[in-house]
Amino acid sequence: MQLISGESNDLDDMRRLRAFVGKRRHCPSKGQNDTHHVSYTEFRRRIFQRSSSEGPAESTPLATGRQCEPSFEFDTVCQRLELDSPPRHHEQAQRVLHGNLPETALVGGMVDHGAVTFGDFAARGRLATENHPEQGWEWRAAVQEEAGFDEKRHILQPFAILDKPSVSQQGKSVIKLAAPSLLNDYYTNLLDCSCNGMIALALGSCVYLWNSETRGLAGYLDLRPRPGTPYHQVQSISCLSWSRDGRALCFGTRRGELQLWDVEHKQNMRCLPSHLSVVRALSWKQQLLSSGSVLGHIHHLDPRAPTPLVGAVVQKEGICGLQWSPGDDRLASGTTDGHLCIWDSDIAGVTRSRQPISTMEQPSAVKAMGWCPWQRKMIATGGGWKDGELRIWDTDSGTCVTSTNTNSQICSLRWAEKNKYLVTGHGLPHHQVNCWSWEFPSLTPIYQLAGHSHRVLHLAINPDSTHIFSAGADQQFHIWDM
Structure with a gap:
């Protein structure tokens, strides 16, 4: 040719x-006489x-x-961790690390937070978009439809009403909406409600925003892959979380990417340094964001700083739950092998030698978890299908103060602060939503809300504790009137 x-x-x-x-690599001296160089x-x-x-x-x-920027050497990890339920389309959920590679490039030195306000990095967001044009994340209005969309994908529109409002056996009204393409993965965290009542629900590679007060779809963030990208290489979202003031939404992907969006102004604020494996959980501590990965790495990020990474720790097991306490003085992390770890609020520094202040064990993964809003040292956890036990732990003593057997997989868990309820979402055999009252030390079931045909993977509660939102593997989104 x-x-x-x-x-x-x-x-x-x-x-x-x-x-x-x-030749230059083997040249012992820069002063060698070589006219051919x-x-x-x-x-x-x-x-x-x-x-x-x-x-x-x-x-x-x-x-x-x-x-090369200074990097922190994490332990080498050369094994794959099984998902409880694999996605319908094969994706490269993890990248196996060889040699002594760090999971992410962690910049050495600590960052002076300075007097930077949360809204100051709108300009930085524009720079992040310019520097990462291949990311393809775009804001789209709810009414916007683009020619050439796959018709099969849009046969069932997200948040379309499936049935007229009905009444459950417990006398609670329920509205059933569509949630097509919801990933049936036990370890994901794809639903959250902001302090303003805005629902964020991840469906595949899109995040849909739905106003729970107006009952209308506000818009969605869509990943537009480069032309010619095979479908199985399009990254799906694995977790998301609203900031506490409801202005910013962060979501992580199965390829380790973290995106931070200013929802009010509909623009990407930053693409944050993250993991080289699936991002499983996110949690906010005021303006600080913590993320946990499938390889057991917890990163603490300050999005306002030029160098966002301000701290990191590593666990031996994969992270599937992460939550800061209501007083921001403790961080709980749940692992795939059943460890509930409690960390203090000192997150500065990048180290693998730091140990949790207490560790508790249960027979299955600690994915469903939540701090009690009015008993701030107490945390509730739900067991998987091998366990099915609902437990409340005293994190000061590291002991379980009460537990009850639900005889089913507990996939999700939330506290309703104003009603002082504990709400759990379940898998087999009944795929229901349970409400509990907790008067120390006993847990008492109040309601059993049936309507999903598959396991209830995700729960959210509005700020007034008047509605429970549930998303299930049956690709339905339910609104329960409490």
């Missing part, structure tokens, strides 16, 4: 350059001269002046 004009000479230049670099700048100049006069040239053979 005949090469395009100009390409042969460029390749010859590259071969000579590689030989030149190889030509500088890299000269090679680069020749390539661009030929490209402008004769035809297209190859890309620059070597990166110039690239410097």
